[in-house]
Amino acid sequence: MDEFLAARLQMAVSLGFHIVFACIGMVMPWFMFVAEWKWLKTKNPVYLDLAKAWAKGTAIFFAVGAVSGTVLSFELGMLWPTFMEHAGPIFGMPFSWEGTAFFVEAIALGLWLYGWNRLSDKVHLYTGMVVGIAGVASGIFVISANAWMNAPAGFDWIDGQAYNIDPVAAMFNKAWFAQSHHMIIAAFSATGFAVAGVHALLFMKNRLEIHAKALTIALAFASVAAFLQPLSGDHAAKNVAKLQPAKLAAFESHFETQKSAPLIIGGIPDVENREVNFAIKIPGALSFLAHGDFNAEVKGLEEFPEEEWPPVPIVHYSFQLMVAIGMFLMLLSVIFLAGTYKWKHWLEKRWWMLLLVFATPLGFIAIQAGWVVTEVGRQPWIIYGIMKTKDALTPMPGIQYTFYTISAVYLLLSFIIVWLMSRQIKMLQSKYLKHD
Amino acid sequence: MTEIILIILGISLLLYVLLGGADFGGGILELISRGKASGIVSRAIAPVWEANHMWLILVVVILFVGFPTVYSTVLTALHIPVLLVLIGIILRGSAFTFRHYDIEEETPKAIYSSIFRYSSLFTTFFLGVTTGGIILGDITQDYSQGFYAVYMNPWLNWFSFSLGIFVVILFAFLATIYTLGETKEKSHVERFTRIAKYLIITLVVAGALAFATAELEGHPLFFEFYHSIPSMISVVLATIALPLLWINLKRNNRQMLRLIAGFQTTMIVLGWFAIQFPVLVKINDGVDITVQSSIAPRATQLQLLIALIVGVLVVFPYMGYLYKTFKFGEKTADEQKAS
Known part of the structure; x- marks a missing residue:
């Protein structure tokens, strides 16, 4: 295997693995907080059981998220030393804040998990809040660092060296806000629907109160997030249109620069002939979505030299998949909101439970697709317009073997975690069924 | 400004050795005591292990933000042992958590335990090997020299391996002293006191071995220590503390034991810092990477320092609260029943 490809795949596997655990570790504390708060308010022991059951799962996910995150902080330098050598002093500021935020999160989670009998009710409850806030903050910091790779700022690049470094400008680069809200909302939506899907399946088996x-x-969080997500995505896409027109063109396989550009839905991009086959095209819609005007000109890939094109089909398919899932989850959130406020009987129906079960992995698939869009869409650049990814690669040969090793470890861990979760659920189920 | 960043880097590294070390050592101690310690180790580590390992992240972040060439050079030359450390960290952290949270069942628990123990040993050993590679400084930046010279030679040598052994014993020793403070049961106290004594003796031997193998590799480590006044003072103080440690071990004076063991470890780490400074990475066929040559521009240093100071102000008190809650707090009714 080609060294460069192996390094990119290792990075993709490591990030793709970490992101799932990071999202769950960031969002679950909020669910646990609500469950605990309801327990303190209603004294219904089901809420306490729920908070504790979720806590066990979260502790496992959080620990794996922490170790895989530690691995990433080294991998960046092991695979892309040239990148880190130049970028470290510029985009390191959010990482140093992230360190503090994650530290606080780890301490607070330790207190929360083991402090049920050692902290007062109130302190315990708000410790859960600290976990949640610190988690979201550390997420935003990491995303801001990634956003800098897409929208580099805070330095002058002269002859392959950075001068006049301004870490604050680098942190608050032009992409940080759009990427942050899009990802944080995605985490809540994906985790919410995943948790809801599991409980929907269990609820269908035996209608226990705890699952209801x-x-x-879970759905309260997920539905608000999924409802907001298309708006957030629209803002993020407009941001990309402005900052990385080649990436936006790849989303849509938009080859020719044109006014009132059509929105291309689905289809199979044919890069050689620069066209998209079998796609639905909505005239003017891309211009409107990208620039807020049906007649606006949207830059096509033809504006860029071909060696600076991202791999168009991968980016195109991932983008379409992400958007399709986003729309579907938004539909679910509309049903849930309608069910909550008006048609209450909907939420008891079998079709609704089946929809939720079907949606269990969708949010996370969309997150993975979204990161493919961001990262593959930026290629061939590691720092957009500044440094090419291949120029940042480690000189060490044999990266394919480290890629195989890391992948095998993560694959094994994934299986174990799925197995562990099923055991936890079985235990919870049997505890309740014995009671009744 | 650079000095303060360096001091915080040093403190983070030291705290990682002391806290993370006791934590890694916990796994090794379980291995030595054939699982006798596992209950105590589990109870003592569980609430704090994630926070303990944050010190490593802090070290890494300070390096790539503040001293980017140190970070990239070390991770290139020592890619292989660092990768082994990382795999160990993944296995160890996961196995520990799984053991703690999975449902009670013998076979899986036994598997988690043995993964936790062996990967604790493995990770610690390669942490030592990596550190050995940095101290030895047999690192080249001429990547055309071939795989062995560039990626193996810096760490595949007697000194790095001796240092690996030294660190394994040091961490096990820290964990033993720490565990002694966590138990009052007589049979446990006797067992861990005995283990502690063996570990102290082997630690001294392993230390001597590290100095000897350094000479073997053509690195005058003893000479460097001898010629650096702070290093010499550190070594002397650590040695003087040995009989004190022995006496307190006999009297089973827990607080004093922890204090002395912590002090000795601090002295060892400081002694190393003193000979390492101001060269951060030695390059065998080029210009050494020093603090001066690798430090990031002032604007970056300032932002890093602000983040670190705010971090210290937030994290230290909170960390203290965490330790206070779990270490010195009264045992709850449940835990008294359990123990």
Whole structure:
């Protein structure tokens, strides 16, 4: 295997693995907080059981998220030393804040998980809040660092060296806000629907109160997030259109620069002939979505030299997949909101439970697709317009073997975690069924 | 400004050795005591292990933000042992958590335990090997020299391996002293006191071995220590503390034991810092990477320092609260029943 490809795949596997655990570790504390708060308010022991059951799962996910995150902080330098050598002093500021935020999160989570009998109710409850806030903050910091790779700022690049470094400008680069809200909302939506899907499946088996309560809490978060997500995505896409027109063109396989450009839905891009086959085209819609004007000109890939094109089909398919899932989850959130406020009987129906079960992995698939869009869409650049990814590669040969090793470890871990979760759920189920 | 960043880097590294070390050592101690310690180790580590390992992240972040060439050079030359450390960290952290949270069942628990123990040993050993590679400084930046010279030679040598052994014993020793403070049961106290004594003796031997193998590799480590006044003072103080440690071990004076063991470890780490400074990475066929040559521009240093100071102000008190809650707090009714 080609060294460069191996390094990119290793990075993709490591990030793709970490992101799932990071999202769950960031969002679950909020669910646990609500469950605990309801327990303190209603004294219904089901809420306490729920908070504790979720806590066990979260502790496992959080620990794996922490170790895989530690691995990433080294891998960046092991695979892309030239990148880190130049970028470290510029985009390091959010990482140093992230360190503090994650530290606080780890301490607070330790207190929360083991402090049930050692902290007062109130302190314990708000410790959960600290975990949640610190988690979201550390997420935003990391995303801001990634955003800098897409929208480099805060330095002058002269003859392959950075001068006049301004870390604050680098941190608050032009992409940080759009990427942050899009990702944080995605995390809430994906985790919420994943949790809801699992509880929906269990609820269908035996209608336990604990699963009904769990569904309500998870869906409350998920539906608000999924409802907002298309708006957030629209803002993020406009941001890309402005900052990285080649990436936007790859989203849509938009080859020719044109006014009132059509929105291309689905289809199979044919890069050689620069066209998209079998796609639905909505005239003017891309111009409107990218620039807010049906007649605006949208730059096509033809504006850029071909060696600076990202791999168009991968980016195109991932983007379409992400958007399709986003729309579907938004539909679910509309049903849930309608069910909550008006047609209450909907939420008891079998079709609704089946929809939720079907949606269990979708949010995370969309997150993975979204990161493919961001990262593959930026290629061939590692720092957009400044440094090419291949120029940042480690000189060490044999990266394919480290790629195989890391992949095998993560694959094995994934299986174990799925197995562990099923055991946890079985234990919870049997505890309740014995009671009744 | 650079000095303060360096001091915080040093403190983070030291705290990682002391806290993370006791934590890695916990796994090794379980291995030595054939699982006798596992209950105590589990209870003592569980609430704090994630926070303990944050010190490593802090070290890494300070390096790539503040001293980017140190970070990239070390991770290139020592790619292989660092990768082994990382795999160890993944296995160890996961196995520990799984053991703690999975449902009670013998076979899986036994598997988690043995993964936790062996990967603790493995990770610690390669942490030592990596550190050995940095101290030895047999690192080249001429990547055309061939795989062995560039990526193996810096760490595949007697000194790095001796240092690996030294660190394994040091961490096990820290964990033993720490565990002694966590138990009052007589049979445990006797067992861990015995283990501690063996570990102290082997630690001294392993230390001597590290100095000897350094000479073997053509690195006058003893000479460097001898010629650096702070290093010499550190070594002397660590040695003087040995009999004190022995006496307190006999009297089972827990607080004093922890204090002395912590002090000795601090002295060892400071002694190393003193000979390492101001060269951060030695390059065998080029210009050494020093603090001066690798430090990031002032604007970056300032932002890093602000983040670190805010971090210290937030993290230290909170960390203290965490330790206070779990270490010195009264045992709850449940835990008294359990123990």
